[in-house]
Amino acid sequence: MLYSRRPKRNLTTVVAKVEQPPPQKKKKKKRERRRNATTSPLPHPSFSSLPDEIILNCLARISKSHYRSLSLVCKSIRSLLSSPELYPARSHVQKTEPCLYLCQHLPTHDRWYVLNQTLITNGGSIMDESNLSPITPPTSCSAPSMSTTVTVGFEIYQMGGTINDEPSSSVRVLDCRTHTWRDAPSMTVARTSAESAFIDGEIYVIGGTEEPSSEVFDLKTQTWKPFSCPFDVSAKLSLARGKLYVKNGHYVYNTKQGRWEPSLEVGNLRLETSAAWCIVGNVKISVYFVKFLWTKATRYTFRWYDSDRRIWLEVAGLEDLYFKGGICNPSIIRLANHSGKLIVIWYKPRNLKIPVAGKKREYVCKTKMFWCAVIRLDKRFGSSGLQIWGEVEHLDALLTVPNSYQFLSCITL
Structure with missing residues (x-):
């Protein structure tokens, strides 16, 4: 009787097959998903998603010459650029810039402009009137002609002038931070081509009328009152060294004592x-x-x-x-x-x-x-x-x- 011999099996391979765990295909797929999830790039945060305080601080450090372009980015940035808090922030981080305002005198009215480039870094190139941005007048009509203006802090006071060939006593104030207008109390007399100066919290206005007339505006009380000036209507005011001068008579006004004194002439x-x-x-x-x-x-x-x-x-x-x-x-x-x-x-x-x-x-x-x-x-x-x-x-x-x-x-x- 013939017996067939079975081939001897290697014991080590048997043990290896027993000890080898079955393939875990599902777990491998899960690990790959987790690995792909951790390596995928995160979405970039939006600048507008930052708090307004941080955005305002960033805008305060940028030159004003870029504000016009930045205002087109989105509504929130445009709102922050027109916020009155922006300019105290610029002053706090010492990033202020001088702004030049010009007035174009036309036969019937005046037009106001602001230079939309910084005065400091113009790259050495000479600019022309195309770099001027017009300032919208306070009303639908054009700005009055032959008015007198004076600067007080961040504001420009426009007083009197001619509107439709009639002298005006109105006073309008331009906020140079937001380029918005507001009305101030009108003068007691309509004036055209008057002289004005600001000193010690008061605005002095002389002339601009047929008869000698002058008045002073107190910024604290927001009231006008008569101002004694012993000169004719053609007297020219000049503010220098913190004092008020009249060029025609060479006199200086003492604001503390409320009187006029002779100015300096030496030999x-x-x-x-x-x-x-x-x-x-x-x-x-x-x-x-x-x-x-x-x-x-x-x-x-x-x-x-x-x-x-x-x-x-x-x-x-x-x-x-x-x-x-x-x-x-x-x-x-x-x-x-x-x-x-x-x-x-x-x-x-x-x-x-x-x-x-x-x-x-x-x-x-x-x-x-x-x-x-x-x-x-x-x-x-x-x-x-x-x-x-x-x-x-x-x-x-x-x-x-x-x-x-x-x-x-x-x-x-």
């Missing part, structure tokens, strides 16, 4: 001042216009007020600005404080010759070129005591506009 040297002055680092800076009567020569200097010695001293180190600036009339100078530096803005007249097509003659367009200088001020102690030195960090042509454009204000926002 053959007459000192006149422009309306330009500002506070930089708790120091009052102004422009002196010196006229030598025997030679009819003129010279202007920047001076600072030493409150301890109660005297005005010249800011040293600005000889290059006097030579290159070409400023011939200090009444066209505007001063502003920009992050502890002195901003000087002025314009010079120029004639632009444009060739006429097909003709040999040229068309002469009378224009004016605005200039801007940034001056860093330092305090030094010398043999004569405390001195203030200035260093011109930036000096360049800024803007070219027709002669119909005039200064309104330069405000740091």
Whole structure:
């Protein structure tokens, strides 16, 4: 009887087969799903999903020249850009910038504009009126012509003027932070082409009428009251060194005692001042216009007020600005404080010759070129005591506009 032998099986393979667990396909799939879920990228958070306080802090650190484009991103950012809390935040992080406001005088009305570029970083390129953004007038009608304006903080007061060929006593206030208008109490008398100045919390208005008339507006009480001025209606007001001057009579008004006093005249040297002055680092800076009567020569200097010695001293180190600036009339100078530096803005007249097509003659367009200088001020102690030195960090042509454009204000926002 034949017996068939079965092949001997390897014991190790048997044990391995017994010990080897069955494949777990389902668990492998679950692990792959978990691995894919952990490695998948998370959605990017939206900028608008951040709290308003954080967005406002970010917007405060961006140049105002970009605000126009940012307002088109979404409604929430546009709302924050128009919030009055934005500008205190800019001041807190020391990111304020000077803003230039201009007024175009037309035969029937005036138009207001703001330069939509920063004055500091213009890349050295000269801009023109296409860089100006129009400011919507307070009503459906155009802004009155021949009005008088004065700057108070972040606001520009527009007083009087002519509307439909009739003199007006209305007072409108432009908030330069939001470019919105509000009405203020009207003057007691309608005025056209009056003179105005702001000092010690009050707005003084002189002239603009057929008969001599003047009044003062108290910002605290929001009331107008008569103001004694012993000069004719053509008297020109000038605010300099924190005092109120009348140019025609060379008198200065003492606001504390409420009376007019003769202004300074020393021998053959007459000192006149422009309306330009500002506070930089708790120091009052102004422009002196010196006229030598025997030679009819003129010279202007920047001076600072030493409150301890109660005297005005010249800011040293600005000889290059006097030579290159070409400023011939200090009444066209505007001063502003920009992050502890002195901003000087002025314009010079120029004639632009444009060739006429097909003709040999040229068309002469009378224009004016605005200039801007940034001056860093330092305090030094010398043999004569405390001195203030200035260093011109930036000096360049800024803007070219027709002669119909005039200064309104330069405000740091």
